[in-house]
Each structure stands twice: as C-alpha cells, then as structure tokens.
Amino acid sequence: MSHHVTNRSQSSSSQPPVVQKLTDDPVNPKNAQSSVTCVYQSHIGGYWRNVTVIWSKNLMNHSVTLTVDSVESDYHQTCKIDLKPWHFWAKKGYKTFEVDGNQLEAYWDLRSAKFSGSPEPCSDFYVALVSEEEVVLLLGDYKKKAYKKTKSRPALVDALLFYKKEHVFGKKSFSTRAKFDQRKQESDIVVESSTTGPRDPEMWISIDGIVLIHIKNLQWKFRGNETVLVNKQPVQVFWDVHAWLFCSPGSGHGLFIFKPGASEDDSDKEGSSVGGGSDCSDQSKYYSTLSYSKSSPFCLFLYAWKIE
Template sequence: MNYSLTISVDSIDSDFHHTCKIDIKPWHFWAKKGYKTFEVDGTHVEAYWDLRSAKFSGSPEPCTDFYVALVCDEEVVLLLGDYKKKAYKRTKSRPALVDAVLLYKKEHVFGKKCFTTRAKFDHRKKEHDIVVESSTSGPRDPEMWISIDGIVLIHIRNLQWKFRGNQTVVVDKQPVQVFWDVHAWLFCSPGSSHGLFIFKPGVQETDSDKEDSSHNDESDCSGGSRYYSTQSHSKASQFCLFLYAWKIE
C-alpha cells in the first residue's frame, strides 16, 4: 500500500501557499527516512521524517514508532509522532514553546454498509472506535446506526426523511455533537458522491445561551463584575472529525 504525507504552510502576510508532499514508497530499498527544505516568505523551513519503523493500526495514519518534524529558525515548530527524542537529536533544534494542536481530521472511507474509523475527542483521553452502519436497500425503510466504542448512540429510522440532522451524545463523560448528511446515499448513483459525518466535542449553543450572553454584555457595560468557575465553564476541545463515507456496490 502506498502512503503519502502532505505538509502545507500558509503565509500570514500574503496568499502564498506552499505544499511539501512526502511519498512513502512500499519498495524495500526505499529508505522511509528523509529531509526536505523549502522557503516561506523568504524564511528557510526544513522537514524531517523517519517512518522506517512506523506501525499502522487499521488506518493510513501511523500510530507509533515514527516522527515528522518541521523546523524553522532552529526551532521545531511542528512535531508529530512518539519518537520525539530522536527528532530533536537529528534536527539539533530546540522544542517549540507551545505544542501543536490538532484542529481537525478528514478521512475518506469506502464500504457497502459499514464504515469505521478511530479518533480522539480529547488529546488527554483514549482513542475511540467509530462505526457507521446503514441499511438503505430492501423492502424495509432505510435505517442508520452510529456507534462509538461498540455502543449504538444514534439510531435513525425512516432515513429517507431524516437524511440530514444532528444530535448530541455523551462519550466518556464528554458531550459530542454529531452531524450527518447522507442524501447522496439515497438519491444518487452508488459511488458518485459521499455521505458526510462531523463529530465535534462540546454542546451546541442554544438561543437561550445567546440571550444570556447578550445579558452578560449589558451587565458588563453597567460596571458589574461576573466570575465563572473554571471547572463548570471549561473550554471544549477544538478538534473536529470530518468523515466522508463513500458507498460502493
């Protein structure tokens, strides 16, 4: 199987967009360790990677025994993988003051009735198994099930009328918003388009929340003070999973 890694760097001051693509060949004589350099707004940027011992677990994304490092001004501005000591030793650069944050993940999966992936909704917690199953053919009305860690959290009956929707579920004591759009599964030819699923930690803002926010703004203008518990108003994870599910015959 062929793998590739793409590093994209966007300029803040201009529309410049640089992409560095790393192809991981399956050939036994191709060393899965390398180095590339490029420039962004006149600044020298270096990319290092070592995927020789990388292990995969049912996903095109390596899970252990690898590193990918991006270096600028002798600082490792982006570091992926668990071989951190090896990365710092090879790059001879200092760690960044702020760790990189995974904002979103896009994944394309293909199947007839079942689509699976894995994701972390909180980097401090374990990875979760996500399974989407569907029944869109036959004499019965179409249905869909969304399971996380083997537990069915969403069951949609009469999918022909509810092909778009959203629901909030609780995963490991954490609320997660789930959005779906499977119009293509029901009304397009197989393989021509995909169903889309979005998993976003946190709860959806309601109209009452917006009203409370506006009231809070008014009280702030009047000179009052308001204090919040950091425990009850902790920030939700910014991570978001986009799952593109392609139905094939």
C-alpha cells in the first residue's frame, strides 16, 4: 500500500473553530463545566492528521475524548473515555477504533493521576494512541509504563501541540499551564483580578510566579495586548475582559490569548484600551486572532468565567 506524507502547514488549516459558546444561559456553579481542548498534529497512516483531545469535568461527569481527523472525508472518528470516580477500573483501559481503514488503539491509566484544579491531569498518568505498533501520541509522564503496556515503539516524529483552549471558572483567580518552548517545561499561568470594591479595578497576569502584566484602571483598559519575555523568549499576550466589568455575572467570559513570538508591529507592545462599540454578546475583537495560531507552532486561548 502506498502512503503519502503531507506537510504540517497543510494540515493546520483545518483547525477547529475558535468561537465556541459554552452555554446560552448564565453560568453558575451547577452548570459550570471546565474543559481543556488540545489539538496535536500526529503522523498516522501516512498523513499528518489533527488529533483533538478534550478533557471535561462538571459536578457529575469527568471524561477525556480523542478525535482523529479523516483525510478522505469530513467524518472524524471519536474515542470517549469516561473517568467515573466511583469505578476504579474505568481509569485504566483500552479501546480500538478505525480512521480511513487504519486501526488505532487507545490505552490509558489515570488511576494515580494528580490534578491541580483542571480537568486535565498534571502528573502520574498516561494516555497513548497507537497506530501500526507505533505510539503516535503520548500524553502524561508515565512514558515507560505506556510503552510497556502498549508493546509499541516511539514515533519517529513526536506529535506537535499547536493549539490549546481552556475554560476556567473562578471568582478572582484563573490558572492554566502552557509550554511556550517544546524543549522546556510547562509554564504556570495565573490571571488575578480585583473588579469589585471601592478601588479602581485591576488585573495581574503572572507566568511562573512573576507578575509580567499589571493593568490599573481596568475599566479603561479592558482590551489590550503586550509582549512579555518568558525564559528570554517573547510571548504576545492579548486580553479582553469587557464582560467582567459591564455584563451581568456569568453571562460572558474574559478571553486571554498567549502566542509565542515577537509582535509584527512594535506598537503592539503597549496595552491599549477600546471604549464604545461593545456589548455582552459573548464576542470579542480578538476572536480574529485565529489567524495567529496558523503561523505559530503553538497558541493558547484561556476563557475565564467569573462566578460571583
């Protein structure tokens, strides 16, 4: 059977849409569902394909879903794993499914997985996707256990994470993790805000415990962007928190975008404010930054939902 190898740039054009409303109703603790969406490019069946991994959790359910794109049609094959807290056995398992005639095998072990407020575990687990006795996608730090369980060899080229989207719920603080350089460890990102009280609203954005952006008079600077340095690497940060200040609680979210690389325009380094022409329709002027993720090896979208 002959195979064809497509390049990464062709595959990345089929990224998932950025604009995705979580719910039409105001958000409250009962219907709040945290989710983390990661899109990887992995070499499967002779093609570079997008593999979408979605971790989601609410009061009743916790799951991880793997979706592999087809190159022959618009049909995508999905493998869903329910991590039922009352079933120990459900946290370790094995499933098979097919994409374009290629058999894929999903293995997972999350019995000892540790979490830090996100539906995506941070350590002591693995999720492996195998094709033709090759581990084409491997998540987690239990790599030796994964290779032993799957009896498969490592991929010749590692899967590449190029897109991450996370919905986080909180009152004043929102945190996530991202790897801005594939050769280095993940960075801890924390967004903190003070939007109520007698003082003018403020916002702080910290990376690895260092406050890199401090916005005073947030009511006038609720939209903006700056370029910061993380481990001597420039990272562009965009924010839009109009909904935090001018919409009813739970009806909208703050949006933060983190994109490695220097800004094309030096004037973009300074934070800017936009007044007027705004509403609470859950739209942002920075939704157009989907184009940024196509030209960069990675882009993070953080949706911060305030729960009063």
